Amino acid sequence: MSALSIDRSSRPLGQSDIAVFPIAYGFWRFAGTDVATARGKVDAALESGIDLFDHADIYGCDGDGQFGDAEELFGHVLAEDRSLRDRMVIATKGGIVLGLPYDSSAQWIRQACEDSLRRLQIDVIDLYQIHRPDFLGHPAELAKTLTALREEGKIREVGVSNYTPSQFRALQAHLDFPIATHQPEFSCWKHGALRDGVLDQCLETQTTPLAWSPFGGGIIGMTKQDAFAQENGQRLGALIEVLDQVAEDQSVSRSAVALAWVMAHPAGVIPIIGTQRVERIRDSIQALDVQLDRTTWNNILIAAQGEPLP
Numbered sequence: 001m002s003a004l005s006i007d008r009s010s011r012p013l014g015q016s017d018i019a020v021f022p023i024a025y026g027f028w029r030f031a032g033t034d035v036a037t038a039r040g041k042v043d044a045a046l047e048s049g050i051d052l053f054d055h056a057d058i059y060g061c062d063g064d065g066q067f068g069d070a071e072e073l074f075g076h077v078l079a080e081d082r083s084l085r086d087r088m089v090i091a092t093k094g095g096i097v098l099g100l101p102y103d104s105s106a107q108w109i110r111q112a113c114e115d116s117l118r119r120l121q122i123d124v125i126d127l128y129q130i131h132r133p134d135f136l137g138h139p140a141e142l143a144k145t146l147t148a149l150r151e152e153g154k155i156r157e158v159g160v161s162n163y164t165p166s167q168f169r170a171l172q173a174h175l176d177f178p179i180a181t182h183q184p185e186f187s188c189w190k191h192g193a194l195r196d197g198v199l200d201q202c203l204e205t206q207t208t209p210l211a212w213s214p215f216g217g218g219i220i221g222m223t224k225q226d227a228f229a230q231e232n233g234q235r236l237g238a239l240i241e242v243l244d245q246v247a248e249d250q251s252v253s254r255s256a257v258a259l260a261w262v263m264a265h266p267a268g269v270i271p272i273i274g275t276q277r278v279e280r281i282r283d284s285i286q287a288l289d290v291q292l293d294r295t296t297w298n299n300i301l302i303a304a305q306g307e308p309l310p
Helices: 035-048 069-080 082-088 106-120 139-151 163-172 200-203 224-228 233-250 255-265 278-289 293-303
Strands: 023-025 053-056 089-094 127-132 154-159 181-183 208-211 269-275
Touching: 035 069, 035 082, 035 278, 069 082, 069 106, 089 106, 106 127, 106 139, 127 139, 127 181, 139 154, 139 163, 154 163, 163 200, 163 278, 181 200, 200 208, 224 233, 233 293, 255 269, 255 278, 269 278, 278 293
Parallel strands: 023 053, 023 269, 053 089, 089 127, 127 154, 154 181, 181 208, 208 269
Antiparallel strands: none
């Protein structure tokens, strides 16, 4: 049986004129180091071919950090070497307010976007995403604000994160341009996007899915012994065994197989890796060499869900 296609060429962001490497780098845990350490991670990503850098204004709040810390640290990296900006597609997200927790009002989204521009030390955000849906926000108001920010040249394209298909449609109905990206959680362990309509909608509307947590929040990296000891350990252990068999057969890492599984979906999913280890950033591109056929891809899914496909 022929292998599923994992194209090494750049993937478009929706119907826009922006195209990026098939793997992105995320900044959830980026804050809390010095500029030199941060620069090393950025350089490792760029040297590997990765050019989409996915931020959020809330990144940095974990531990002892503050709102905006990851963006601010990245801005210091860019300030040291302005030539880096031309090699990047910079994405960020707004719409979370600590204590609310969500606000997609015109006032907040404009403030959040302008604050991100300042912290990142850039003139335009290539992809601005609404981080989570605001149940009290009206999509028409949000669309008007996003359109204004785009017309002012502060953002190039718009995306959504953690939206349902119906929430996506409600926002799109008030925009005169297509939403470029849809960002769900998606991995071979957390595979709900296969059935909740998100990936189907991406195929329908030519929207690019950006998968956050493509390693299941790190759970796919567990040892088999630790995996079997977890809740749902039989399923997790079985999944790891299948991934490891494929990895051994092809002389690649388990994580490479997990990324390849995500990227093999016909919607053209771009996984967002979040490792803080330079060697793992570089190793991630092994995923482009993994060969999967339909049987292997489905066997990985069957192991993860713990029951055969109907």
